[in-house]
Amino acid sequence: MKKAGCISVLLLFWMVSAGHPQEQPPPVQFPEPLSERIASYQIDAVLDVEKRLVVGTEVLTWKNTTSHQTDELPFHLYYNAWNNEQSSMLQSARYSRRAFGDYRDDEWAYCWVKSVVLLAGNGWEEKDLTSTMEYIQPDDGNPQDRTVMRVRLPRPIRPGETVRVRLKWELKIPRTFARTGFRGDYFFIAQWFPKVGVFEENGTWNCHQFIQTEFFADFGVYDVRLTVPSGWIVGATGEEIGRRENGDGTTTHRFYQEDVHDFVWVASPHFKVFEDVFDEPGLPRVKLRLLLMPDHLSKKERYFEATKAALKYYGTWWGPYPYGHLTIVDPAYRSGSGGMEYPTLFTGGTRWLSPRAARSPEGVTVHECGHQFWYGIVANNEFEHAWLDEGFNTYSTTRTMEAAFPGPVLVRRYFEGFIPYVFEDISVPERTARSDSYFGFYSELKRDRMSTLSWQYGPGGYRVNSYGKPARMLRTLENLVGWPVFQKIMSTYFERWKFKHPKPRDFFAVVNEVTGEDYSWFFEQVYNQSNVLDYAVDDVKYRKLQPTKGYDFVEGRFVPVKRDTSTASARSTVYIRRWGEMILPVEIKVTFADGDTVLERWDGKERWVRFVYPRPERVVKVEVDPYHKLVLDVNTSNNSWVKDAPAKKAAFKWATKWMVWLQHLLEFFAFFV
Amino acid sequence: MSIIKAFSDGWRKVWQTRRWLVLLFVLQFVLVLFPGVALREAIEESLGKSLAAENMLRSFDTSWYQVFLKDAGKLESTFGPQISGAGAILESLDRLVTGKLAGIPALLFGLAVVYLLFWIFFSGGLIHQYGFGEENSFFALAARYFWRILGIVLLAGAAYAIIFMVLLPFFSQIVENITRQTIDERVHFALTVVKYLILWSLVVVVNLLADYAKIHAVGQNLASPFLAIGRAARFVFRHFFKTIGLYLLVAATGLFGMVFYLITAPGATHSSWGMILFGLFWGELYVLWRIFVRAEFLAAQTTLILQAEE
Numbered sequence: 012m013k014k015a016g017c018i019s020v021l022l023l024f025w026m027v028s029a030g031h032p033q034e035q036p037p038p039v040q041f042p043e044p045l046s047e048r049i050a051s052y053q054i055d056a057v058l059d060v061e062k063r064l065v066v067g068t069e070v071l072t073w074k075n076t077t078s079h080q081t082d083e084l085p086f087h088l089y090y091n092a093w094n095n096e097q098s099s100m101l102q103s104a105r106y107s108r109r110a111f112g113d114y115r116d117d118e119w120a121y122c123w124v125k126s127v128v129l130l131a132g133n134g135w136e137e138k139d140l141t142s143t144m145e146y147i148q149p150d151d152g153n154p155q156d157r158t159v160m161r162v163r164l165p166r167p168i169r170p171g172e173t174v175r176v177r178l179k180w181e182l183k184i185p186r187t188f189a190r191t192g193f194r195g196d197y198f199f200i201a202q203w204f205p206k207v208g209v210f211e212e213n214g215t216w217n218c219h220q221f222i223q224t225e226f227f228a229d230f231g232v233y234d235v236r237l238t239v240p241s242g243w244i245v246g247a248t249g250e251e252i253g254r255r256e257n258g259d260g261t262t263t264h265r266f267y268q269e270d271v272h273d274f275v276w277v278a279s280p281h282f283k284v285f286e287d288v289f290d291e292p293g294l295p296r297v298k299l300r301l302l303l304m305p306d307h308l309s310k311k312e313r314y315f316e317a318t319k320a321a322l323k324y325y326g327t328w329w330g331p332y333p334y335g336h337l338t339i340v341d342p343a344y345r346s347g348s349g350g351m352e353y354p355t356l357f358t359g360g361t362r363w364l365s366p367r368a369a370r371s372p373e374g375v376t377v378h379e380c381g382h383q384f385w386y387g388i389v390a391n392n393e394f395e396h397a398w399l400d401e402g403f404n405t406y407s408t409t410r411t412m413e414a415a416f417p418g419p420v421l422v423r424r425y426f427e428g429f430i431p432y433v434f435e436d437i438s439v440p441e442r443t444a445r446s447d448s449y450f451g452f453y454s455e456l457k458r459d460r461m462s463t464l465s466w467q468y469g470p471g472g473y474r475v476n477s478y479g480k481p482a483r484m485l486r487t488l489e490n491l492v493g494w495p496v497f498q499k500i501m502s503t504y505f506e507r508w509k510f511k512h513p514k515p516r517d518f519f520a521v522v523n524e525v526t527g528e529d530y531s532w533f534f535e536q537v538y539n540q541s542n543v544l545d546y547a548v549d550d551v552k553y554r555k556l557q558p559t560k561g562y563d564f565v566e567g568r569f570v571p572v573k574r575d576t577s578t579a580s581a582r583s584t585v586y587i588r589r590w591g592e593m594i595l596p597v598e599i600k601v602t603f604a605d606g607d608t609v610l611e612r613w614d615g616k617e618r619w620v621r622f623v624y625p626r627p628e629r630v631v632k633v634e635v636d637p638y639h640k641l642v643l644d645v646n647t648s649n650n651s652w653v654k655d656a657p658a659k660k661a662a663f664k665w666a667t668k669w670m671v672w673l674q675h676l677l678e679f680f681a682f683f684v
Numbered sequence: 685m686s687i688i689k690a691f692s693d694g695w696r697k698v699w700q701t702r703r704w705l706v707l708l709f710v711l712q713f714v715l716v717l718f719p720g721v722a723l724r725e726a727i728e729e730s731l732g733k734s735l736a737a738e739n740m741l742r743s744f745d746t747s748w749y750q751v752f753l754k755d756a757g758k759l760e761s762t763f764g765p766q767i768s769g770a771g772a773i774l775e776s777l778d779r780l781v782t783g784k785l786a787g788i789p790a791l792l793f794g795l796a797v798v799y800l801l802f803w804i805f806f807s808g809g810l811i812h813q814y815g816f817g818e819e820n821s822f823f824a825l826a827a828r829y830f831w832r833i834l835g836i837v838l839l840a841g842a843a844y845a846i847i848f849m850v851l852l853p854f855f856s857q858i859v860e861n862i863t864r865q866t867i868d869e870r871v872h873f874a875l876t877v878v879k880y881l882i883l884w885s886l887v888v889v890v891n892l893l894a895d896y897a898k899i900h901a902v903g904q905n906l907a908s909p910f911l912a913i914g915r916a917a918r919f920v921f922r923h924f925f926k927t928i929g930l931y932l933l934v935a936a937t938g939l940f941g942m943v944f945y946l947i948t949a950p951g952a953t954h955s956s957w958g959m960i961l962f963g964l965f966w967g968e969l970y971v972l973w974r975i976f977v978r979a980e981f982l983a984a985q986t987t988l989i990l991q992a993e994e
Contacts, residue, residue: 021930079767195865306868325748343867363869423766425778428871432774434949437744437765634735650747658731661740664960665726665763671967672767674718675790676776678974679785680796682836682891683844684803 021210034253037234037267045270046230046510049074050207057238057261058200058278063117063193065182069204070130072175072231073168073390079214080167080562085147086160087228089202090122092221095189097155098188099148101176102371103223120185120192124205127162130175137167140176150220158221160205178205183464187347190358197279199340201350202226204274209392209512217392223473224465225386225393227271230510237279238263244301246338247276249356258631268334270510271354272390276342281305287315294326306363307341310372314339314359314618317376320415325384325407328498330505339376350375352382362424368433369422370412377415378408388509396515397465397473402481403501409482456480456589460541462515483642484537487595490640491533492526500525536593537643545591546635547649549619552584554631583630585622585652589615600637603628610637628656687929690991694934694984697814698976704806704813705979709972711802715795716908719759726760727752741955744768758789769951772967773942781880783848800837801976807833810979811902815986832901835909840894847886855879892931893917899986923992930984938977945970 056067075081092100101107115259125145131137143163148156158534168174182203185308191201208218209229217227226454241262249268256262268274282302289297301314301476308635309601318339322332338356342349349360381404385391391399421434457470461480468476489497504521505515515538536542587599598610605628613620624630635650644650688715698705701862724776731737736748753761766775780787808829810821818830857881863872896916899907906912920927950963 061872098761195867197867237905279867298737306870335737344872345863346867363873388867411880421744421765422773425772425774427782427876429869431877432770434765434769434771434952436953437746437768439753632735641713645752648730648734648736648745648751652733653735653738654733655734656731656737657741658733658734658737660726660955660957660960662724662728662732664955664963665727665740665768666720668768668772668967669723669763670716670720671774671971672775673719673762673795674712674971675772675974676779676785676788676792677712677716677796677799678971679776679780680800681803681975681978682780683841684800684807 019556034255034265037252039552040250040269040335041333042269044266047074047076048231048270049076049210049229050272051231052233052274053233054204054233054235054274055238056204056236058240060196060198060240062196063184065184065200065203067181067182067204068177070175070177071207072173073207074173075168075170075210077210077212077214078170079212080169081210081214082164082167083216083218084162084164084174085216085218086124086162086178086205087202087208087218088122088124088160088205088223089221089226089582090120090185090191091181093120093185094157095119095155096368097153098158099151099153099220099222101158102153114186117183118186119183120188121181121183121241122203122205123181124160124177124178125181125184126177128177129164130177132175135174136165138327139381140164148220149218150222152371153220156220159218174427180205185384190348192344192347194346196395197277197281197343197346199342199346200275201275201348201351201353202273205563217394219394219466222466223468224395224397226273227392227394227512229286230270230390232265232269233267233271233274234267235274235276236263237276237278240280241277243280244282244284244302245276245278246282246300246356247339248274248291248338248356250336268355271334271387273354275356277351277356277358279343281343283308283579284313285311287319289319289322291319291323291326294323294331295333295335296332297322297332299337299339301341303341304343306344307361307372309320310341310361310365313361313367314341314372314376317359317373317415318380320411321377321380321383322372322376324411325381328410329384329407329501330388330509332385333388337383339380341372350379352379352386354387354477355381355383362429362431364429364431366422366431366433368418368420368435369431370419373416374408374412377411378404381407381411383504385393389513390511391513394466395464397462397477398481399513399515399518401477402485405478405482406485409486425508425600437514444593450577456543456674457541459540480537480643486642487537487640488522488530488533490638490642491595533595536595540593542592543645544593544595544641544643545580545589545646545649546615546641546644547588547590547646548598548633548635548652549586549588550584551586551633551652551654553581553582554584560614580625583624583626583628585624585630585633586619587613587622587633587635588619590649591619593643595641595643596603597636597641598638600634600635601630604631609634631655685925686991687933687988689931690984690987691933691980692978693987694814697983697987700811700980701979701983702976704810704977705975706972708806709968709975712799712971713968715799719791719795723760723763726756727763730755743952745911756775759791762789762792765952766830768951770946772949773946781884783852783883804833804837805830805984807898808902811899811982811986814983815899816903824837829902832907832909833898834898836894836901836912839909840890840897843890844887847883847890851879851886852883855883888931892920892927895981895985896920896927896989899982901929901987903989917923919989919992923988926988927985930988931981934977934981934984937980938974941970941977954984 051072052069054067054069056065058065083488092098092277096111127140129138129140131134140162145161146157147159147161191199206228208216209227211217215523233249237245238261241260245264247266248271249266253265254262281304285303286299287299289299303311327333334355336355340358342358342360349358351358359372359376364372385404386400419439421437421439424431453512456475459468459476461476465477500522503525504518508517519534557571561572563572585601594615596614601609611622631654633652730752731740739745750773805826809826812825859875862875866872893913893916896919897912900906900915901912
């Protein structure tokens with residue numbers, strides 16, 4: 012037994028270090044690398060369905076592209092965020108109120124690194140680093156958090172030098188946490204392998220604990236072999252370039268992808284596989300592979316349609332999708348793995364009954380496919396600046412949904428959420444994205460500055476500052492500079508920072524460069540402060556002017572005013588107020604009784620402004636920001652004044668509807684007597 | 685003895701007591717009028733002179749609504765776009781089916797209790813007139829039977845409470861356990877349907893027994909609710925298919941009316957006074973129809989008992 016075990020280990024070692032000589036070498040996807048390929052991985056992983064384990068070996072090839080040296084390698088062990096409830100993630104504001112009582116003991120997780128070996132080559136001698144392994148907590152010092160591990164090297168890695176290390180590990184797959192885990196025989200395996208941090212130009216490692224954000228990693232090449240039960244469907248980052256039946260009821264699938272920064276996979280016997288092609292003039296062709304669960308077969312075309320819409324509009328507006336293939340995963344029911352992005356693969360999500368008006372899977376598909384651009388290609392640090400992809404992508408999603416699909420309407424779900432009902436005549440605003448619900452937007456906006464590092468956001472701060480506020484910020488900026496200029500800003504930023512790691516200042520610099528103006532005043536308020544924007548019509552006065560009485564000073568003496576009844580006229584006065592602390596230039600449209608309109612502009616610097624109109628026609632309507640440019644305005648219901656607003660009639664209409672609803676409610680009570 | 689005859693005789697009797705049913709309707713209308721007026725004022729004040737008023741007249745302004753909700757009390761927070769058109773029924777129907785009817789603000793729950801007391805009061809008079817003569821004034825009859833019918837309703841209420849507060853969570857937990865690893869929503873849906881079919885079978889049995897108990901309490905002058913329920917159980921057991929058949933026939937009539945209203949209920953987009961008033965009228969007409977259907981249960985079931993005794 013022992014001898015056989017030794018032979019197996021040696022064989023595995025030889026296979027990993029020699030790269031499976033019996034297999035074809037992977038095809039070159041990009042003759043000219045798209046990225047610096049700093050961190051590349053060869054991984055062999057075996058799924059044990061019964062024990063819900065993944066046993067794996069990985070070889071990391073890491074290149075120091077900075078001008079600094081380092082004598083350590085820190086690794087993310089994301090699965091350790093779910094060892095137990097003492098991890099920093101489950102203690103965080105975002106998760107601490109969630110109960111895990113329904114998790115059984117064997118449904119928690121771990122990532123157990125059993126050995127780390129420095130491999131010979133490139134000027135290095137082989138050395139076992141296992142004894143140098145230690146868990147570190149760079150963010151909060153919580154000793155119960157094991158999501159970051161560090162190994163020490165025998166000497167520093169010098170600038171330009173490459174190092175190879177082999178890690179062996181065991182992964183316990185949880186009942187889904189944070190979109191990875193199992194449900195029945197559906198396994199969605201994300202953030203799974205020990206993953207090296209990012210060594211930044213300032214000579215420090217960026218390797219945060221896994222607390223409440225998403226991720227950050229360097230680009231590289233992934234060559235991954237996944238062994239799963241034969242007959243199971245596997246989806247993964249990259250293209251499947253080989254498949255081998257092992258003769259023991261398992262099959263090894265080999266996936267390969269260049270110039271990505273993560274690798275994810277999913278396996279289940281239940282998937283139905285469909286293929287299609289995105290073929291749009293002027294954009295690269297993309298092969299689409301859809302893995303669909305059996306209860307969502309009717310959503311096949313809708314998944315493809317939404318994916319193509321995202322590839323088309325993002326590709327046209329921002330920049331083309333370069334990989335040539337894309338896998339869409341329809342997640343299993345209640346698997347908790349839906350609505351998430353990974354390089355060249357994303358998960359959608361829908362319900363068995365989901366009418367088109369519900370825009371599910373369309374909305375989530377566009378959004379997650381859109382992350383291929385904002386996150387996948389332009390790869391910001393999601394630990395620190397999640398808004399750079401989530402906000403950009405939320406903005407882009409709403410734009411794409413507006414361009415490609417009918418506007419959203421109210422959809423309610425009944426009977427424990429199984430049965431949807433569409434209120435065709437009640438539309439819901441699109442452009443404000445996730446904060447269109449207003450709930451908490453006003454107050455939560457004040458809890459954190461957007462510039463706070465994402466992992467440090469307080470309760471409720473992450474969502475509003477990563478999604479809603481930045482999406483509104485971008486839409487407002489678009490409206491201020493105009494679409495052509497804004498499109499140029501975004502495409503310039505995309506082109507300049509694709510396959511790199513931009514920071515907020517890089518985006519601000521592009522805005523200033525493209526517009527030729529300094530927009531610091533804008534970002535200072537929206538990004539660096541937690542103030543809100545709220546303009547309002549304060550008051551509108553109309554006064555008929557009486558003939559002037561009293562004295563006038565004429566030729567050095569006071570004389571009675573000459574009465575001239577023909578000059579008797581009227582004057583309208585409009586007061587506009589700024590209730591919020593944020594100051595943005597605003598337009599005010601004033602409409603008079605004769606239909607004439609005046610468009611005023613106000614810089615908003617004072618608390619209020621008055622516009623006086625000495626004319627006989629009275630003002631009948633005032634609209635602050637009439638073209639809805641300032642999407643950041645947190646209360647648009649105070650932005651207008653209408654002389655004869657039909658408030659009484661509207662209130663009567665809706666109050667009577669409510670009464671009828673209440674009467675029916677009482678009648679349902681009457682069922683019981 | 686015929687279900688159809690009991691059904692049709694029942695309708696005839698319901699029509700004969702229409703003035704009392706209309707009175708019940710009026711009482712209910714007055715009951716909801718007060719909170720309705722309060723809500724109208726709250727909406728009007730919130731809309732003020734803004735463009736949202738025009739939007740709300742045309743359809744529904746969700747941006748304004750979020751601001752309205754921010755300052756809304758518990759009563760106002762029950763108002764929303766989901767109460768328009770078919771939503772007026774679906775929202776409450778969903779609450780009824782899933783046992784969440786009581787999860788409403790205390791004020792509305794209080795109104796419901798008052799309305800139930802009206803129904804309990806009226807039931808005695810109605811049942812007496814449906815099968816046992818009109819020798820006394822309606823209100824005297826209603827008063828005579830009030831306490832005994834209240835007793836039956838309270839006993840039935842205890843049974844409903846057990847069904848919805850004990851059995852429903854228990855069944856739900858079973859379904860959750862079974863579907864813990866289910867990856868197909870249809871399986872969960874099917875099991876949920878089965879769950880509610882079982883649950884509602886029990887509800888119907890209790891409802892049926894309570895109705896026949898009320899009729900026995902009036903017809904046989906039984907003061908004890910336990911005795912009345914016992915007699916009702918014996919009657920239902922002996923005439924099981926007929927009682928169930930009649931119940932389902934009346935229920936089907938009610939469902940037919942409900943579907944018709946769901947299809948025809950005015951939505952959110954009408955803005956003229958004519959259409960607003962028509963919407964109100966149509967909604968009220970359907971409420972009245974529902975009161976008539978509820979009375980038809982009692983009338984038809986009374987007829988069935990009388991036929992059986994002949």
